[in-house]
Amino acid sequence: MSIQYQKESRTITIDTLHTTYQLRVDPHGFLQHLYYGKKIQGQDMSYLYQDYDRACAGNPDEAYPSRRISFNTMPQEYTGYGVGDFRISSLAVQNADGSYGADFRYVSHSIARGKYSFQSLPASYGDESEAETLSVFLEDPVTKLSAELLFGVFEKKDIITRAVRFRNGAKSNIILNKALSMSLDIPYGRWDLIHFHGKHTLERQVERERLTHLVKTVQSTRNTSSHQENPFVVLCGRRADEDHGDCYGFMLVYSGGFRADVELDQFESVRIAMGIHDDQFAWTLQPGEEFETPEVIMTFTDRGLTSMSHCYHRFIRHHVCRGKYQFARRPVLINNWEATYFGFTSEKLLEIADEAAKMGIEMLVLDDGWFGKRDSDDSGLGDWFANENKIKGGLKSLVEQVNAKGLRFGIWMEPEMVNEDSDLYRHHPDWAFAMPGRVPTRSRNQLVLDMSRREVVDYLYERIEKLFNECNIEYLKWDMNRSISDAYSAVLPAGRQGEVLHRYVLGIYDLMNRVTTNFPNVLLEGCAGGGSRFDAGIMCYSPQIWCSDDTDPIKRLSIQYGSSFGYPVSTVGAHVSASPNHQTGRKTPFHTRAVVAMSGTFGYELDPSKLTDEEKEEVREQIGIFRKHYDLIQGGLYYRLTNIGEEAYEAWQFTAEDRSETLLNLVITDIQPNAALINIRLKGLDPDAVYELTDESAGHQCVIPSEIPYREWRKTFSGAMLMNAGYTFPLVTGDYPAFQLYFRRIS
Ligand code: GLA
16 A cells, blocks of 8 residues: 555655655644655655744644644644735635635645545546545535545555645535645755746747745636647746656646646745646535546656656556547648648549658648638637538538548548638627626637537537547647636526636546547547646646647747657657748758658648658658657657757657667757767666667768768767767768667667
């Protein structure tokens, strides 16, 4: 059992492979947090908490007349509200008598095999051999609001998840104005915060900063997890780097607005709290009702950021993603968006399919523009009926023709949105969010459907079901192209409008759940203007997410680098597109584009009829290399070998868990004359093994001749050589060259 209760000390200890987490019920019934960090077995950690009389720190009645016990200095598992803890709070409530107060005491706890699950929210999963659940029941003795603190423990994975289930045990309503998923107090140490900020076409850029005595908030108020911040943050020691140092990760399994607040308090103690954003949030709990928060996936390692990332990668692949494509090989696809935008005909699509099939591509994805009156982005959204002016003979016939060419067929939809110029909007204007008396704010000419309404979700499901039953569609790109404003539901009473944003998110989860449950063979690829909903909530339904609308491989490097801190390569949608790139105008070699896209799900997003014969041959070769290394890339350990932007090149590596093979990738981002030689030290190999090199990128660079030609340089290396002395690359010329070197253990 990874969860132990010590009766005498009233401590509950969670041990995972390398970490220990401990809490205790103090003599007054306060639930205190004692420790989360590197494994310490069988010890009572309560000595870490020392209580002193601190000025301006209030004292709870039970402790009276002691002035040493105060919520404002006590490390807590979850905060109360309005009762003397002036640090960031995890909840805010208003009771029926108008008071703003919650003050919890421990009631009981239970330990069970297997992982808890939720009624309506997605969550990670684990059976009885993989996970355990600790539930700690707290109750406010005055209002009878209870909070069940849930801990999902994946011992072997070094993961602890946290969430809260609130229950109103009173006879009147209680309003939750804020209900975060967790808080954690870290009383000692000096910490940096790493967060992943961005914008459309440049998501998940890494920013690292020292904690100061300001509260720092990483947040989205857009009701998407957003391009601008990701619901994943890291606290790491000031000297922590890829290979050393303490790192805590906090990842929210939620796709709507969120906040993660970090406070360094007056006594240098850190508190982090994370959950659904409380902006426009007010949830009425009627007597007997429950409210579940989404969960936070936490990990700790003392072995640096790479080790933390590996922990998340394994966990997301094994305990978040699910369904047929969790592990099954996904098709190499071609998407017509950057090839044609809205301007396609079925003839053009069939031409793309023809060329694609010849090159070994396995699926055609028909992007935006196939439905309703949709020749630009100002009309048609909502009318999920094929536009037969463009798709001659209808969708079924097109799918059959594509299938006949040996390609599978996928389609794009944006179910949550509607254009005013659409039949759906003309019939159901009240289905779109709009505040009384206001014209809703448009974005990309579209409005947002009220997904909190059952009939809206039902209607969308019927449409999708019909399409999927009629046509052999094997993939769905589920897009969502705006941030949410004007959230107001025509069917909820005034006093419950604070529930709309969260109910919206529950609505999309409901729809995604119905689609993936009833069409288990369909591969869902999440998308939201690229990577505006790149989060573990969506990953519960969609094992891959289009990670950015930026397909320029050089800018992609930093997007994929940032994504890799929390998310595995198997979730990162990435395509080879045309050069010059449509977003940046940059010209890059075809090979480099493929090397970068291969560190993702891999596919193409270009017009194959514009490729030369040599390029078509290259596509065949690229697909061959991707297939050959599929398991290594998708399931291997990912190592970041450079800190983004620090060098004139970026390097990263995939290593098999059993250390039998590794793939080293390098892209030179700033070619220099008379350059220094690039030497990269590999990671994660067996020092005593001998590895043989295959250059998968041979012939794709302009190598400057050396005394001994590069191709005749050494071909076998011990793991110790590669890890301690490194691999030296030849000097090359030309813009943005890339290398892809494969090392296989031969003895
Ligand atoms: C979003 C997506 C793109 C494409 C367009 C279509 O921007 O991220 O990949 O599907 O919508 O309108």
